[in-house]
Amino acid sequence: MSKRRSKTFLTDWIRRHMPTREQMAENKYLQPIAHRFLTPELWRFTRRSVPRGVALGIFAGFIIPVGQIFLAAFMSLPARANVPLSALVTFITNPLTFPFWAVVANKLGVFILKVDLAATGGAAQDEMTSGRWSWFVNLFEGVGVTVLVTIFGFVVLAIVGASIGYVLASIGWRIIVARKRKRRLRAMERRLEERLSKDGEA
Incomplete structure (x- = not known):
């Protein structure tokens, strides 16, 4: 697991539990395409890659x-999503x-x-029994x-x-970024005040 530290508990927790690039590269099932999804771009935490990674992880976990x-x-x-985060989120089902x-x-x-039966008279069920979805039904015959x-x-x-995961991850990411910016501004203000006080004493 990654040993890097961040200023947020959530990011630290994710880094501790998500698979590392080395672990995924050594997986025998992923080795043929490891060079593609191990590119640094797919491992960065950005406002676009994080929500996509969460959404894909939830989808894969349930489907x-x-x-x-x-x-x-x-x-x-193809989605340019965060690979380790998408892998981690799949553990929603275990x-x-x-x-x-x-x-x-x-x-x-x-x-x-x-609800379908009450609202549409069973339109969805009629569609499934129409024959157009026979290939799908046959997959689960018996x-x-x-x-x-x-x-x-x-x-x-x-x-x-x-869908919900994408929205919540987007909101969560904005909150985390906003908090980081506030901390940086406060730190800058403190440094500026300290410098001004030192200049005043001089």
């Missing part, structure tokens, strides 16, 4: 049950939290399908209705969660 880190890293390339999110996804899927509803809920969580 597939395994290999989320690799998916997040791959998606970070063996400890997955049962909780599975329940949430199931309840969310049931709720949305009920799977129970509960599992299908849960998968649908996870897809919704991935899309909605990524």
Whole structure:
């Protein structure tokens, strides 16, 4: 993990837990394209790369049950997102939290399908049974209705969660930057006051 220190607790926590460039470069699954996503540009914390990294990490964490880190890293390339942050955020789903999110996804899927039935007479369900999505349905042939509803809920969580994560990360980044600027201004003011007081004494 990175040993660099910052002036914010959040940044320090992220640096302690996010994977390092060396760790990702040594991963056998990522080695073929390691030279692409290990470029310094994809490891900088900027107002654009941070929200994108959070959004992609949440999306990857919910959309597939395994290999989320690799998916997040791959998606970070074209999106120019922060690679280590996107990899870290995928841990929103892990063996400890997955049962909780599975329940949430199931309840969310049931709720949305009920709303669809009440608002549109089941337009979404009619679309799924129209035959145009048979290829998708066949992927889960033999799977129970509960599992299908849960998968649908996870897809919704991935899309909605990524959107919310992007917005919250953007707001959080602005707050962090604003606080840093205030601290710098205060430090400059103190140094200026000290210099003026010394000049006055002289």
